[in-house]
Amino acid sequence: MIQVLANPNRFLKIAHAILPFAWAATALCFAVGLYGAIFASPADYQQGETVRIMYVHVPAAWMGLFVYVLMAIASAVALIFRHPLADVAAKAAAPLGAAYCFLALATGSIWGKPMWGTWWVWDARLTSMFVLMLLYLGYIAIWRSFDDPHRAASLARVVALVGVINIPIVKFSVDWWNTLHQPASVVKMSGPAIDPSMLWPLLTMAVAYTLLFLCLHLTAMENEIMDRKLRNSRLKSIEAR
């Protein structure tokens, strides 16, 4: 499969076939997920209506972690197999991951004010998530700092691979340290500790966020392929003069 996608034209053909269905599924999941989050799910007995922030906060945090892992895998594939689209995939994913990470921090902060009485605390979960945001920004900055894309790619791969160490720190920070942030209640060994009436909108929103990422990532990868094609064509025309 990886080899099949190595050809950019073949990849674009597959992406164009997938995208209309993916956009339709995204819209449907957002419609159902938002209905569940705002209207169908009950208020929490302790948090009241603020629990509804969870439906946009938790999927954003999951996506922030997932996209970084995806970037690290793509960087490893680029480093080991020299796959022509692996760097493209990692580079295109970074701004999307940064947006999700920002959303997790911003919506978490908005939830924190009425529930904790503060917008921000430097506890292990929030700090490690903030470090993840900095890693995303650093990764994006590296691609923008070099004129030579090969040099940028080499350094960006290292940052993505070294930075992935932060992912288990984010995930297990609530278990390893005493944090104000609550421990995991969905992704845990003993199964979700959340009522089904709240779980289904949460999972539907998570699917919607994932599908949105798929749509935007494929489009951003197409942009990157076009950008490289344009750059190569310009270089060839300059050399031909």
Place this chain on the structure above:
Amino acid sequence: MDWTSPHLGFVSAAYGVSLITLAAIAFAVFLRRASLKRHLQKFESKQGD
């Protein structure tokens, strides 16, 4: 949903920030796509001349 909740402002803010951020990133991706397509077409038509 209790529309009289004192925390409605926080909930609205969280959904608003989410909507604006996701819409902005999608807009940026499609804006770049349109710009690249235009540049590519311009370059190809120049090469054709």
